[in-house]
Amino acid sequence: MSIDHTKTPFYTKLEAYAKSDIIKHDVPGHKLGQINNEISHYAGLEMFKLDANAPRGLDNLNQPRGVIMESSVLMADAFGAQKAYFLTGGTTMGILSMIMSTCRAKEEIILPRNVHKSAINALILSGAVPVFVKPYIDKKLGIANHMALSEVKKTIDEHPDAKALFIINPTYYGVTSDLQEMTDYAHQHDMKVLVDEAHGSHFPFSSLLPIGSMQAGADLASCSLHKTVGSLTQSSILITQGTRIDQIRLRSTINMLQSTSPSSLLLASLDVARKYIYFHGQEKIDHVIAMADEARQKIDKITGLKTMSKAYFTKQGAFDYDETKILIKVSDLGISGFQVYQELVDIYHIQLELSETHVVLAVLSLATTQEDLDALVFALQKISDTYVLQQLNAIKPKVVYRYPDYYVRPREAYHAPKKYMLLEDAVDEIAAESIMIYPPGIPIVIPGEIISQDIIDDLEFYKNHNSTILSDADNGYIKVIDKEEWMKWSGYDDE
Numbered sequence: 392m393s394i395d396h397t398k399t400p401f402y403t404k405l406e407a408y409a410k411s412d413i414i415k416h417d418v419p420g421h422k423l424g425q426i427n428n429e430i431s432h433y434a435g436l437e438m439f440k441l442d443a444n445a446p447r448g449l450d451n452l453n454q455p456r457g458v459i460m461e462s463s464v465l466m467a468d469a470f471g472a473q474k475a476y477f478l479t480g481g482t483t484m485g486i487l488s489m490i491m492s493t494c495r496a497k498e499e500i501i502l503p504r505n506v507h508k509s510a511i512n513a514l515i516l517s518g519a520v521p522v523f524v525k526p527y528i529d530k531k532l533g534i535a536n537h538m539a540l541s542e543v544k545k546t547i548d549e550h551p552d553a554k555a556l557f558i559i560n561p562t563y564y565g566v567t568s569d570l571q572e573m574t575d576y577a578h579q580h581d582m583k584v585l586v587d588e589a590h591g592s593h594f595p596f597s598s599l600l601p602i603g604s605m606q607a608g609a610d611l612a613s614c615s616l617h618k619t620v621g622s623l624t625q626s627s628i629l630i631t632q633g634t635r636i637d638q639i640r641l642r643s644t645i646n647m648l649q650s651t652s653p654s655s656l657l658l659a660s661l662d663v664a665r666k667y668i669y670f671h672g673q674e675k676i677d678h679v680i681a682m683a684d685e686a687r688q689k690i691d692k693i694t695g696l697k698t699m700s701k702a703y704f705t706k707q708g709a710f711d712y713d714e715t716k717i718l719i720k721v722s723d724l725g726i727s728g729f730q731v732y733q734e735l736v737d738i739y740h741i742q743l744e745l746s747e748t749h750v751v752l753a754v755l756s757l758a759t760t761q762e763d764l765d766a767l768v769f770a771l772q773k774i775s776d777t778y779v780l781q782q783l784n785a786i787k788p789k790v791v792y793r794y795p796d797y798y799v800r801p802r803e804a805y806h807a808p809k810k811y812m813l814l815e816d817a818v819d820e821i822a823a824e825s826i827m828i829y830p831p832g833i834p835i836v837i838p839g840e841i842i843s844q845d846i847i848d849d850l851e852f853y854k855n856h857n858s859t860i861l862s863d864a865d866n867g868y869i870k871v872i873d874k875e876e877w878m879k880w881s882g883y884d885d886e
């Protein structure tokens with residue numbers, strides 16, 4: 392097949408089908424818009440017309456041979472990969488697929504502790520043993536970021552049998568580790584390199600951005616095109632290259648996790664987003680970075696606010712920084728990031744990506760406008776004026792940032808007998824679930840870790856700041872291993 396990026400094979404076929412006015416005795420039940428509901432009133436019937444299921448000619452995502460295959464060849468080429476798989480379950484599904492297809496039960500995988508919850512869930516599903524690398528913790532900002540190269544090399548040396556190294560490129564805040572060196576070192580030790588590129592799908596399309604996974608030589612990566620490239624929410628891709636990945640096992644793992652009725656809207660949105668970024672990525676992203684630079688300079692002139700720069704992060708040992716993110720320290724005003732986030736919504740009608748105790752994060756993309764950035768700068772100036780006048784004391788950074796001790800494999804904790812306890816009574820118990828703030832969705836505690844007073848204090852703190860806490864019980868209770876029952880139990884056979 393010739394590589395012609397002006398083509399959108401899947402979308403083109405879907406549009407032709409939508410226009411064909413065929414008589415429909417198949418699913419979906421809305422019969423391509425022969426329906427009357429709130430969404431059809433608001434969004435129009437055309438959207439339903441693009442929501443076809445599996446008519447002839449539209450190919451099959453489980454085993455693409457036609458237009459999905461043609462579109463995925465173009466996708467792979469755009470990302471510098473050998474192969475691309477379309478996903479309709481987000482990078483959550485990509486991460487599950489990457490880990491489940493490369494690590495078997497009781498095999499080790501090296502990964503930073505600040506991974507997204509999907510990586511922890513992949514440990515439960517695969518049964519793999521995590522070897523956690525402690526990420527760099529920025530105590531001033533209260534966030535976890537890159538992994539130090541020396542730490543990763545040391546961990547690889549200490550765990551020569553690990554099957555894979557898992558790297559985040561970049562973290563939610565835009566910070567990257569030395570992906571290329573880490574990849575080379577892992578390959579020298581016969582380990583596969585898996586990359587969570589949920590927030591880095593735009594990297595291959597501008598020379599001003601950090602290196603992309605495929606360019607760094609990684610074996611497998613999952614990219615949320617919906618986050619920064621403009622496809623519809625939940626549409627992601629898995630990209631791969633080289634000979635280390637068993638493609639048949641990967642395909643069958645993806646198919647295990649993928650719906651047999653994948654959304655054609657999502658697939659089409661991947662196709663057209665690829666075409667757009669291929670032709671306009673460099674120009675648009677460079678423009679966004681220029682706008683972001685200017686906004687950062689303006690915000691830095693506002694009393695009590697400070698934006699973080701590439702120089703700031705690299706001084707801490709990070710490898711690079713995605714300058715389409717604007718991370719702002721607000722706690723010197725005497726108010727938390729949570730409060731600024733809420734005021735921006737309530738008073739100024741501005742939605743940011745996330746807040747933490749000390750910072751708020753704006754995620755820009757090739758669709759960000761100058762007016763939107765001006766509105767943010769204006770609102771931040773107003774917020775600063777309000778609180779500077781009140782002369783509040785700056786919020787002090789938390790002194791300890793400690794990850795809990797690991798006691799048992801996440802899969803064993805998941806399968807062990809359990810009980811629910813009030814969070815405040817759970818000190819020294821072994822967690823049987825992940826608990827996290829969303830966003831960013833990085834678990835504070837994972838199944839198999841020992842719950843400490845620090846963790847309980849952290850969770851109470853987040854609760855008091857109206858953060859969304861995700862846990863199974865969701866009512867002040869936490870699921871822990873019932874140790875007494877566990878002792879009597881013959882155990883879960885994992886082999």
Ligand SMILES: Cc1ncc(COP(=O)(O)O)c(C=O)c1O
Nearest residue numbers: 480481482483507563587589615
């Ligand atoms: C670092 C990281 N990895 C993976 C994911 C999952 O991506 P998706 O939302 O596409 O499932 C997220 C989502 O926020 C994330 O922040």
